Each structure stands twice: as structure tokens, then as C-alpha cells.
Amino acid sequence: MVLVGGGHTHALVLRLLGERPQAWSGAEVVVVSDVLLAPYSGMLPGYVAGIYTHEAIHIDLENLCRFARARLICQAVVGIDVEANRVLLANGDVLSFDYASVNIGSSPMTDAVPGVDRWAVPVKPVAAFLRRWDALMAAVNSGAMPKDVVIVGGGAGGVEVALAMEKRLSGGCRVHLVHRDRQVLSGHPARAQRLARALLEKRGIVLHLGEDVVNVNEDSVVCASGKSVPSSTTFWVTQVAPAPWVRESGVATDESGFIRVDNRLCSVSHPLLFAAGDVATVEGHPRPKAGVFAVRQAKPLFANIGAALRGDALRSYRPQKAFLSLISTATGSALASRRWLAWKSPLMWRWKDWIDRRFMRQFACSGESQDVSDS
């Protein structure tokens, strides 16, 4: 059984496996992850805001795999040969599988706009983003405050990152938020959009709404309207896409390249392949790409992999329709939004903080020895 990627779903699956090893009895479990410390993006803006430490927002995959008695290989997967049932690693190694599951998340699209690859800092992969953010903070701490920082993308992630950055960079740096739509938080209730906009404006964040970025330069972001926004560093928090190798592997994908799975989390084209989290699109249940769905898929994925390994029938899973979005203001409050409801309050922040810390506490487990290799 090969688990590709240590996303939220696989992390929870490993936790369950450690608790109930008999559920996958007899299976050799191999986890392939490009990082040993898997980031929890729900707490990422809190790290940017200086609320959480690096350790607090990462899941220790070595520890978790030890607990689950799984072998961990620290390598990027660069392809899956779905006809020969093989996972292809960046170092050239090949892993054969009876079953595999993909949970590698997604990243902001960077190839559609010239200059993004060269000059912008995408929020994912998180490790690369954190390196750039830590370097920026080191420069700030030694007195080199940037003049203008631009965040492109005004969805929940972009708004939260902008508020977090404003908190850390206040006093000399202008924080800009550029968003394609006329309102931030597209797809959220109108009240949430109004509350978020008022908050961003109150914090002095310069909003560029209804602006489509068409070019990113070293020192500016250029919009389709002709507007040029000065930028010392541009952060890219836009719509997400899966890794290109997913589509190239020949597995059935939707038009954006996400793996099409049925309601048992099996690929619709290759039933030995499971997929969960952002990288998967559940047929008949389109949902926004949010960690909450990745988390909820852990139990059905764990059960269905166990059933597949035993040769039993797989069970259907029905994703929830609505979910609560909690956006931290970075200053001790949070904006909650669900369906048509929206509410900003310090209570919401305390709730978000409690939910996130409780999520991470599940991985503070230890266990028996395990085989970790980097090849």
C-alpha cells in the first residue's frame, strides 16, 4: 500500500492505522512525502502573524509513520504509471503497488501569468513560502523594512495572509491586496465580504478590487486595466491547481487536472488508485478546495483501503455540503462564515485556535521503530 503525499487525509489515516493496525493487517505500508514535516495550512497565517511557532504548524511525519508502523520515503513523487501500478520518484526509484492513494494537495496556479514563476512567492509549497517569509522577517528585524508588499488573490487564504502580514509589517510597509472580483471572499455571503472589506480597509491594507493581474515584475504587479502596483515582494495566493504530472499519468481527471474519484474515493478510471483532499474531485459532489474536506475524508479512506486490502466491498461516502470558514484577523478576532451567515468576534478566534490546536495534538503520538529513508 503506497500513500503518496502526507496531506491532511493521509496524516489522519496514519494516525488511525497506528491505533488500529489490524484494520490493514498484513499490508506493507509505504509513505512517500517530499517533506518530513508536513505543514498544516489552517495555522499558516497564524505563523505569519507570529502567533504560532514553526513546530506548532507542522506534523512530524517520521514520528507519525513510526506510530503507524509505516515506512517513510522522503522523496517527491513525479509520476504514477497507472497501467503498471508503479509510483515514480524524483530520484529515479520506482515503487510497485497493489493499491496506492494520492493526497498531495494543490498549489496556486503560477503558469498563467508571465513573471509569476520568476518574481512571485506562491503560498504553496508551504516549505518554500516559509523560507521566503522567514528571510523577509530576518531582513525586517535587521532594519530593512520593505516599502510595498503585494498579495494577489482575495479568497479566504489571501485575506487571512494579508491581515497576518499587515500585523507583522506595520510601521513603514504598505500591504496591498489585489483581487479579480469586485469583492473579496468571492463565494462567501455578502455580509462576510462586507465585514472583510471593512476590516482590511480599517487596517490600512490597500485594496485593488476588480483587477486582473497580467504581469509580475521584480518591483511591480501589472493589471489588465493598466494599473501598476509597486511591490517589493509579491505573494501569490490565487486559485489552486494540481501538479501537472497527475494529468500526465493518464488517470481520469476533471478539466482542471484534479483526479476524478467516485464516492468511495477510488479513481473512476483506475480502481486500484485512491485519492483524497485537494487533489481529488468527488464525482457528483463538487466542493471548494478546502482542508476541511481533506480531513473529513480520512475515516472513509482508511476504511475503504482496509476493505480493499481484505477484498471486501467498499462503502460510499457523502461529502458535507456546507462548511464553516474561520478567517483570523491576526489581532485576536476571527471572521466566521457559513452559508449566508457571517460573524466577527474574539470568540470565533478562540474557537478557531482551539480547533486547530486540537487537530495538531492528534499527531503528538509516538510509537515503535520505523524505517525512514531518503531514497
Ligand SMILES: Cc1cc2nc3c(=O)[nH]c(=O)nc-3n(C[C@H](O)[C@H](O)[C@H](O)COP(=O)(O)OP(=O)(O)OC[C@H]3O[C@@H](n4cnc5c(N)ncnc54)[C@H](O)[C@@H]3O)c2cc1C
Ligand atoms: C493560507 C491558507 C490558509 C488556509 N486555511 C484553511 C482553513 O483554515 N481551513 C480549510 O479548510 N482550508 C484552508 N486552506 C486550504 C487548505 O490549505 C487545503 O485545502 C488543504 O491543505 C488540502 O489538504 P490536502 O490534504 O489535500 O493537502 P496538503 O495539506 O496540501 O498536503 C499535501 C502534502 O503532500 C506533499 N506533496 C506535495 N506534492 C508531493 C509530491 N509530488 N510527492 C510527495 N509529496 C508531495 C506536500 O508536501 C504536503 O505535505 C488554506 C489554504 C491557504 C493557502
